[in-house]
Amino acid sequence: MARHLTVVPAAELSPDAVRAALAGTAPLAVLPDGPPAVAAAARAALRPEEPLEPGADLVVVTSGSTGSGRAVLLSAAALEASASATHARLGGPGSWLLALPVSAIAGLQVLCRSALSGSVPEVLAKDEPLSAAVARLPVGRRYTSLVPTQLRRWLAEEPAALRAFDAVLVGGAATDAALLGQARDTGIAVVTTYGMTETAGGCVYDGQPLDGVRVRVTDGPAGPGGGGIELTGPTLALGYRLDPAATDDAFAGGWFRTRDAGTFDADGRLSVTGRLDDVVVSGGVNVAPAAVEAALREHPAVADAVVFGRADPTWGQRVVAAVVPAPGATPDLPALREWVAARLGGPAAPRQLHVLDALPLLHTGKPDRRAVAALTQEV
Incomplete structure (x- = not known):
């Protein structure tokens, strides 16, 4: 049966x-x-x-x-x-x-x-x-x-x-x-x-x-x-x-x-x-979003972060960061670029920053990366 x-x-x-x-x-x-x-x-x-x-x-x-x-x-x-x-x-x-x-x-x-x-x-x-x-x-x-x-x-x-x-x-x-x-x-x-x-x-x-x-x-x-x-x-x-x-x-x-x-x-x-299928190629250099996220979370102004790539006419892809600020902090792109570059090299430094109140989550509790990308889509 x-x-x-x-x-x-x-x-x-x-x-x-x-x-x-x-x-x-x-x-x-x-x-x-x-x-x-x-x-x-x-x-x-x-x-x-x-x-x-x-x-x-x-x-x-x-x-x-x-x-x-x-x-x-x-x-x-x-x-x-x-x-x-x-x-x-x-x-x-x-x-x-x-x-x-x-x-x-x-x-x-x-x-x-x-x-x-x-x-x-x-x-x-x-x-x-x-x-x-x-x-x-x-x-x-x-x-x-x-x-x-x-x-x-x-x-x-x-x-x-x-x-x-x-x-x-x-x-x-x-x-x-x-x-x-x-x-x-x-x-x-x-x-x-x-x-x-x-x-x-x-x-x-x-x-x-x-x-x-x-x-x-x-x-x-x-x-x-x-x-x-x-x-x-x-x-x-x-x-x-x-x-x-x-x-x-x-x-x-x-x-x-x-x-x-x-x-x-x-x-x-x-x-x-x-991820094998999650690499941002910026200026011919492979960048692992997970490594950039880890570096950003170590910054005192950042509580959480999601990183992804977006098409760029100059670099092929640019590294984009969406961050949740630490309490009382105001993250800014130049400081975060310098922070990441010092740890992972210049190509890994974000070229675009979005500050969110919270990261959207999947039902599993993991960040919903597609939702983050949609929230930060240029108009």
Whole structure:
């Protein structure tokens, strides 16, 4: 008998539904909160009226931060392998605080890890102080998973609440070295995670793969500072829903081809250096937006930043920066150009600056780069 997806709005998702999906009895997908158009796009990718592919138990729509979102087919075995390897790396099961959307893999994994360890996570309510949610967690090992924007906010507002966790997983986007250093110097047990929906969430922690996961960097066309990152192991997805061509292309030979560039250091730790398909070529020089963003966030007048390229008649592309000012600060282009040039060279220095009150976010909590570009489009 054909199996079909049960599609649940994020606000209505229950721990029982997650447990049923992990047991293989009720395949599940979660629609994101937010504008109706976002949920409609997710439903269109899920196509619940069509029979579900064999072996899939949870289907997650990617954020589409650099393209169209895809529905990723995950098995209960992959989710269990990820949860078990995570707890093994962190020191054993514990209590989780859910602070991320459950329509994205990072939030769903908090529910899965809790379900597989026989617990129910505490949920951080909207606008609730982090310390109030932490106070509800039972005594014992405590964990949470955040995106860098959340870490930056609570490091400034409630560092003591962050110190209450035995591990604070941070992923979903690149985390600046300066932010990590500040958090660790404050006594926060930050663990950087690298992975994606196609790997059932983070599968490389602090540059080292989880048990059973393997990482390689290809010798193909290099991106900004390295070759293409590929991943394999028991956490790998089955492929993309109703898209065998994309599945064959992305999961060739049992390895998932990410669109990220990276290198290994002398100790064998993976460093993600940017996107293979996200390079600004300005004056014939390749510029990695992620590196420029990291440099800008280190400037005392900048709280957050998104960088992208825009066509330019002289330079081919010019580097454009959209920044959120630090409290009480007024960023200006000459100062930021000098700051970036001193760290990354002249071609990386932004030639255009936009100051925003806040960065628009995807339902995953990551910056919505296409929305930023639209907000800053010249008229």
